[in-house]
Amino acid sequence: MHDIVVYIQSYLDPNVKLTPGAAGNWFWATVYILLVFVGLSIAVIAMNWLERKILAHMQVRLGPMRVGPHGLLQPIADALKLLLKEDIMPAEADKLVFWVAPFIVVLAAFTVFVVVPFGPTHAITDMNIGVLFMLGVSSLAVLGIVTAGWASNSHYPLIGALRSSAQMVSYEVAMGLAVVSVILMTSLHGIGLYGVGGPSVADTGTLSMIGIVQAQLEQQEWFIFKFFPLGLIGFFIFAVAMVAETNRAPFDLPEAESELTAGFHTEYSGFRWSLFFLAEYSAMIAVSSIAVTLWLGGWLRPFPNALAGTGWDFFFSLFPGITFLFLGGLCFFSASRMPKHAFFRTQTIGLAGFGATLALIGVVLFFPGVRERVGDIFWFSAKVAAFMYLYIWYRGTFPRYRFDQLMRVGWKVLLPTGFALLILTALLGFVEPPVAAWLRGVL
Amino acid sequence: MLHITTLHYLVLGAALFLLGVIGVLTRRNVVVVLMSIELILNAVNLNLVAFSRYWQGIHGATALHGQVFAIFVITDAAAEAAVGLGILIAFFRNKETVNVDEVNLLKW
Amino acid sequence: MTDPRTLSLLDLETPDKTHLDANELVINMGPQHPATHGVLRVILRLDGEKVMGLECVIGYLHRGVEKIAENRTYTMFNPYVDRMDYVAAVSNGLGYCEAVEKLLGVEAPPRAQYIRVILTELNRIASHQLWLGTHALDIGAITPLFYTFRDREEILKIFEKYCGARLTTHAFRIGGLQYEVYDGFEKDVKDFVAFVKPKIDEYEELLTTNRIWLERTKGVGVISGKDCIALGVTGPVLRASGVKWDLRKAQPYANYKNFDFDIPVGVNGDTYDRYIVRMAEFRQSLRIIEQAVEGIPEGPIMAKVPKVMKPPVGEIYHSIEAPKGELGYFIVSDGSTQPYRVRVRPPSFVNLQALDVMCRGQLVADVIAVIGTLDIVLGEVDR
């Protein structure tokens, strides 16, 4: 018993600078996995609600308003409905493959989060091949989509699946090139040894997700601003490719309902369909996490170098609490504007209760012990949330590409740009240190 | 506790290799034959990586030649799959079959 | 590679080869397809994703409107025409009423004429708004639909206030109007014009310079002016191909000759030009409404028409510029209370014939864009 307590406490030691996976701590690794799983599920539910509401307000509608105050319980109602729905399997479908396909997609989407760094110690594990692992595992989702379309034994799903996989495979290439340019950047004026692994030799890069963020901290700039405008171009390539990769508007051809009804998941319903839904949203969060980690400084708060010092640390550590208090206040404000009618009493109380919960979380986040440990998670989530908003915004404003145009953008625009970017980054990385040294000498 | 040694991996590799060989020699469907070739290549890769680990034990962590070879083999497998499937499509278009024992013409 | 245009259209034998070298694939789009705007069935002959030819199968919404006319009096048939192009019911009513008036030899009084023009132009805007929303939705932009429906609502409110109905209005009567306009009609119309002007800019902001919109519409579904004339295509589709033909100018009816407006024309005859032409028509319609609402004269709203209409023996063809093109009524009278024959020349039906020419050599996804850009209403195609 005592040993177990010691084992559990060994990771709580503030001197531990490792992720539980890297430290080999089974207990905390399991806890982190559960936390990430629950957090991700909540994020998907929240994203579902937010997408409907934000899209609705962009389109002069109200969105869900009936189930719970401001439709807050709508995602839960939907989930219940999906779980209770009859699970239809087409008679001519390939039973086993039809059954397995959604799980492949969901597994691929969730496994990616093993290496996502929410903070320097807040990740399930840190791998020497972090980025490679993320790209590889997220590319496995293609298999699920192809098999789902094929197993349905129907034309529209098959065409949708082939389109989807062709699209994902094509954009993976451009995506990879953009990622490689970042990996090149990590090796520049480095001190070596970021994160796990890496011989402590100067000018050695890293594939580790934590290492990439630490490289940005060392080099004192986010990679989006590195070698301006090269970092920005790389980020742009990735930002376009990641929308295509997740099959979202304006690249949502596999699901082009005006042509293909619902694409590869036409024949799916109920629980299995909800798995595709879950996978789509968690894949969106996953690719956004890659973008945030690689270009936007991951968990780093704004200006970690320019505004360093305990005062600034304190200032920025107040943000999570303030955000939750603000959200709670928003709920109270909405509750006060609810119609004063007996029919709405439950809803008003529910909304106020929700606001109170958020405010309570906000207050807890002000405690000194908590404040310092959640800052990195907060900034990471905030950056990812910005990407999620972009996804919704795209969907609200863009028409859909045609398939040949989509392929042309992927292969004829993004790919050559990616190659040029890679060459220029390498060249600049080679040229820059002597030039900088010379400039220092001159000045 | 039983230790897993290099030999374990070699035996596994050999078993995989034999499965691949059986597949190549007995199946008619070209796609499955190509997949069996992938099995053979993977068996080889497994051996290479296992040897690399063994070699690392002797020569230190930087003796990664086996793994580099494995990467070359994977590259080769990609090339082989692309060309093999290309030939398969061309063949299927002309003969409407994917069976190896019906490939009995040098040209058509 | 043979030119797909030289292939015979009706040659639709299904090749039962499904392997890679299949020369063509015949697929069926509709009648239950979300992008065919109702119950249009299109049989596509494809080479891969390329359209080699297509055939429209229509008639799923046939209600025998023309035959019904033969068993109704002239007055009784009037509401039926609303059900043809149900998104532009007012225009249909205008064409029918004017045709019968011509046959009877009466003319609606000027006040009625002005109000007719206002309502018809409002209806043109409503029809174009519905077209824009659904067309954009087909191409994947979901937001314009909600914007256009929000603004179309204001038009429907005016209709509702005027005659009690929103969609199938039955606004006009043979010889003029049944109802005097309600108090505040002019103000409502003026308010609407002021309200909708910035909204049209809003639509254009979303789409006109949107890169994806340009890629999806430019060079898609091109048809030349010559082809348009040969096929009898009219309306915005014809004008987008560079033919300056608008019945409001060419054969002025109602009192359009009193109003000052331009005919927007396109250059390339592609989907984008059709979009631009219709966007310009929004503004021209607003111009007409502004002039008309300023100049509504006082006076009666109904000409003197007999209670029991017995037009003299004879026939008449009268056509107007409906939102979708030339809407013509050919009415044969045998001197009785019921028409001997009514034949409608619906713009959607004639324009739909251009679909094949416009889609050949395009991709499947473009067929959807082209069906959208033709702005067909199946109620009118099938009648």
Added chain:
Amino acid sequence: MNPPVATPFFFYLLSATVLIGGVLVITRKNAVHCALALITALLAQAGLYLMLYAPFVAGVQIILYAGGIMVLFLFVIMLISIERSQKERQFNKQWLIGIAVAAALGGLLIAVYTKGKSLFPEGHLTYAEAGNTQGIADLLYGQYSGTYMFAFEIASLLLLVAIIGAVVMAKKRI
């Protein structure tokens, strides 16, 4: 660094997966099932690479084999119709000879491994995956230690040839 845990368990689990996957590949009628079985085997093999402290090879295995090559296979299987080939005889006439040859080969391998058991003592490894990727990169492109730089460039040429070859083979009209 903590010692690895439950190594034999994972080894037997993963190798069982690999072998079952391999058996399914060569026995299933439906080519899509074969491909799925192969993917399972490949992923399990990636796990084995991780156990051998070769994370980079494992990553390449996932991204190239499972995510790339197998998608290509699935594509081709779906392009060519498989209904007919499923009803046909699955094994060719020489299957007996084939199995005999494979058995002979197996016997040979068994002989080699029983005789040469002493050649392969247990490889004791105490270091983790640290620096694996950097080490491989060093061997491939290192300024002084880049033994395989030329071979690597040749591999890129091979890929180029394969791309052109595949396009030439599969294109209907060039």
